[in-house]
Amino acid sequence: MFRPLILVILWAVLLPGTSVLGHVVQQGIVGEGTPFATRWYSHDSEVDGPTVLIVGGMHGDEPAGHRAASQIATWSVDRGRIIVVPAANPPALADRTRRIPGLEEDAGDLNRHFPVIDGTVTPTGPAAPSLWSFVVSVEPDVVIDLHEGYGFRAAGSKSVGSSIITHRRADDAAQASMLEAVNTGIEDPERRFVPLRTIVAGSLARGAAVSLDAEGHIFETTTAKQPLSRRCRQHRTMVAARLVALDMIEDASIVNQMVCPDDARPTIAIYDGGGAGGASQGRRFEAQLPGCRVDRIGPADIRAGCLGQFDAVIFPGGSGSGQAKAIQQSGRDSVRSFVKDGGAYIGVCAGAYLALDNYSWSLQLLALDSFDREHWRRGRAMLRIDLTESGHEVFDAGDSTLDISFRQGPLMRSSVELDGREEAEVLAWFRTGVGENGADPQVMVDTPAIVRGRFGSGRVLLFSPHPEKTDGLESWLRSALDWSIEREPVGREIPVASP
């Protein structure tokens, strides 16, 4: 079992000066008993220092702020304390809407409901009063609210996307250092984060600045053309930079911590970088993984070694060569190491291509070659498959013969070279084929559709077709993970207390 060892190393490397037992991690509920009841998390170093409050999920259609805050909620600090409210507006997050469902205009915009003028205006609406009371009670020195815009401000968009909005001039230096951190590595000048002044009246960050004399910032990532993993990493990067500057953590490597090591749920990373399909693809996968902690992971995360925090990685549909190119050689090495050390790999269509042997960019996880490669554009169709006995065991299907959505996934056969690997095991065979653009539909008949095998200590399961896009097979992804994740659930109770 690789995981316990990895976790000990993670804590030791990422959290210098702390130990698992030394942490004071607490959580509790804001707005208990209301539709806006939401969890807060706190890590108190028990060493004198600032209180930094991070809020996400104020607008339900800005997923990166919410997700990043959930990741930051797993961080610890060496000085002061960090408090995180990842889901400030649960009904809007559930509906993926900006506003509180059922309320129009500013009446529904939670980030217009906080005190406008020092002490004289109280919070309004159904959710702000309890959240504001909580904010006041923790006496924050810094309040950072994580949001998203739709376009790049630096490219002339009217949106505030890719900016840091800071209220007090006294905090300009803090703003500048966070901008420098997040802009490192953003080569396109039109995508760089820019400084903006004066936070909108009624917002939480402005309320904290004017009423509580706190340093207040709003971070805005950009949804357009950027995967969720990148936007989350940008939020984490900016928060980490502020914590470093406040001397609350030693260095910014904490940006790579995405998952609580004590999370008892299966932890699943869905790749969403270059070569993967769009955001709806990730949402579809996630909807089929109830009970799991699911995060998007991108090339920068993979190259930084973030996979080690997860039980499994899913490489989805899109382009196998595109995915390989995006994660680069070092990312491919990281994926191989992850699986070799016991991590699970699920590949679907493009993600299956990626795991095979005979491309220059192949991960070579299973001893399988892709064949008839020149006709990869063979088309989309519902194809018939037959499950093998092992396939039945994994997927617990009623029938052995069923139809599944195929979208130009790989045709697979045993590799020329096993290189010490055992042969992959077939879980299902194609019984029909499709052939457009000059392809012969017959060549794929009686070839493997779903396979499994081992790479080092890890397990690999590859789907050439798409169970997640096939009505009635929505449970197959979870079944594949149940087979491929070997660890027993771990867990630790986090105490509930007042902040």
Ligand SMILES: [Zn+2]
């Ligand atoms: Zn927003």
